[in-house]
Amino acid sequence: MAHPSRNTRPTHGGNVAWAAQIANCSPHGLLDFSASVSPLGPPPSVLAAIQAGIAALSRYPNPTYGALRQALGAHHGIDPDWVVPGNGAAELLTWIGRDLAALDATALITPAFADYSRSLRAFGGRPHPCPLPLEQAIAGMVDWQAVLQHSLPLQRSPQAWGLLVNTPHNPTGLLIPADVIASWLDQFALVVVDEAFMDFLPPEQQQSVISLVADHSNLVVLRSLTKFYSLPGLRLGYAIAQPERLQRWQQWRDPWPVNTLAEIAAIAALQDSDYQQATWRWLPPARAALATGLQAIPGFLPCPSVANYLLVRCDGQGSAQSGDGISGPDLQHRLLVNHHILIRDCLSFPELRDRYFRIAVRTPEENGRLLVALREVMGWRGVRVEGCEGDGVMG
Ligand SMILES: Cc1ncc(COP(=O)(O)O)c(C=O)c1O
CATH class of the missing domain: 3.40.640.10 (Type I PLP-dependent aspartate aminotransferase-like (Major domain))
Incomplete structure (x- = not known):
């Protein structure tokens, strides 16, 4: 699959102008998981x-x-x-x-x-x-x-x-x-x-x-x-x-x-202590449900994060179902073109090469949408992901 050359890739997450060109949509039409910013919006x-x-x-x-x-x-x-x-x-x-x-x-x-x-x-x-x-x-x-x-x-x-x-x-x-x-x-x-x-x-x-x-x-x-x-x-x-x-x-x-x-x-x-409390209520269950959904996809291994993002190994190595992997840039490209979803490839972290991707934890509904899209890209169906509201049964 053709990818934009590496030197045009952004070093930081959140570059929706770059991603929108690949997705062939408006930057506002993208669901951005690449920047690790709270989905609750400014207080x-x-x-x-x-x-x-x-x-x-x-x-x-x-x-x-x-x-x-x-x-x-x-x-x-x-x-x-x-x-x-x-x-x-x-x-x-x-x-x-x-x-x-x-x-x-x-x-x-x-x-x-x-x-x-x-x-x-x-x-x-x-x-x-x-x-x-x-x-x-x-x-x-x-x-x-x-x-x-x-x-x-x-x-x-x-x-x-x-x-x-x-x-x-x-x-x-x-x-x-x-x-x-x-x-x-x-x-x-x-x-x-x-x-x-x-x-x-x-x-x-x-x-x-x-x-x-x-x-x-x-x-x-x-x-x-x-x-x-x-x-x-x-x-x-x-x-x-x-x-x-x-x-x-x-x-x-x-x-x-x-x-x-x-x-x-x-x-x-x-x-704004109300906003602070709302963040602490949202994050732990949303992150746990997203991690559970990712673990259920063969070839994916999420890191146990305490923050508002998850690093995921995606090359299939080290998981029970090795061989089911995909490269981070390939996954990013497919999600952009087919689903208008932007994830962070990890090429700007040289040690991670193309074997990882990183996603922000967003709202349960948005996380559910991402899991549906990931499972579609990975060609796999049929597991209920508890806590991800999306459409309940993924796929
Ligand atoms: C670990 C870390 N430190 C600092 C920053 C920079 O934050 P700011 O937006 O306040 O410049 C970032 C932004 O991505 C970051 O990931």
């Missing part, structure tokens, strides 16, 4: 706050972002001076990359979010891959200490190395326990923990390391409002670290990196 309270705040566009934002830092500090129970908002977490990754590039090398658990390499290389930094054993990941049994131990050079100086990790990890959705991350703090000059998806866990299940920042000047925690509040177009993320580091970054940035409406929207989002 109505945020949209109302943006509308009410439109008049503020005629003024520059306050360059200290005092009100927003106050709200973020209150949300996490920390001093507002220890928080800095950014134009998405991606903008803050750039300044993190500049700090990390001053070190000999930066350990990355791979597969890793593509933007880590971008930010490191922008300043001549040196990424050092620490491969995640994929069999362990699919089984949900990763020995995180061993992942680093097996890949770091024995002779390296802890004072000259950085570590950039992501928990829950993208693309596997696995959680790195906070005590494991804590044990890495004295082994690296700088430890950056990207918690862009942590909000999706109910508070009592989160494994955030924000509380460790007070005692560790070498720790930076990164957060994003993009995924949880369904606001990818707004661009709002933030970093938590000791104030000296954040003040240094301020000297490198443009004076108003966060726009006025993003500041207003973020303050409203953080206060």
Whole structure:
């Protein structure tokens, strides 16, 4: 089957303009599972706050972002001076990359979010891959200490190395326990923990390391409002670290990196506990039903994710029915052309090659539609998928 050449493929999910050309439909006609963004849509309270705040566009934002830092500090129970908002977490990754590039090398658990390499290389930094054993990941049994131990050079100086990790990890959705991350703090000059998806866990299940920042000047925690509040177009993320580091970054940035409406929207989002509760009610059963439906398709092995997305091995290897597999790009192409559904192929995670795909967890109805389409593509019929409302019996 002919596919668009690899260099035209998007590096990130959510590129519906690219996908619509292949599907031969309008971007609005696509059901997008490729971007790991909440399907609940932006909170109505945020949209109302943006509308009410439109008049503020005629003024520059306050360059200290005092009100927003106050709200973020209150949300996490920390001093507002220890928080800095950014134009998405991606903008803050750039300044993190500049700090990390001053070190000999930066350990990355791979597969890793593509933007880590971008930010490191922008300043001549040196990424050092620490491969995640994929069999362990699919089984949900990763020995995180061993992942680093097996890949770091024995002779390296802890004072000259950085570590950039992501928990829950993208693309596997696995959680790195906070005590494991804590044990890495004295082994690296700088430890950056990207918690862009942590909000999706109910508070009592989160494994955030924000509380460790007070005692560790070498720790930076990164957060994003993009995924949880369904606001990818707004661009709002933030970093938590000791104030000296954040003040240094301020000297490198443009004076108003966060726009006025993003500041207003973020303050409203953080206060919306009804929306937060609705997310925690929706996700666990929707994800469990989707995973069950995927497991029932011969050749598919989903990773046991705690986040709002599932990584699925699809080449048929390692499953009871080996030989029933398909490549991720092939599956993506068929779903686009035949069903106007966009999934994420994993070619931009080089370690995963064409053997995996990643999907966001969406509403039960949308997840049911995806399962019907997947089963049709895989040419298989007849199993009832509990909890996926679609049309009940799939196929
Ligand atoms: C792990 C991870 N960190 C950070 C980001 C960037 O988030 P933002 O939209 O806030 O720039 C993403 C976006 O996909 C991500 O997957």
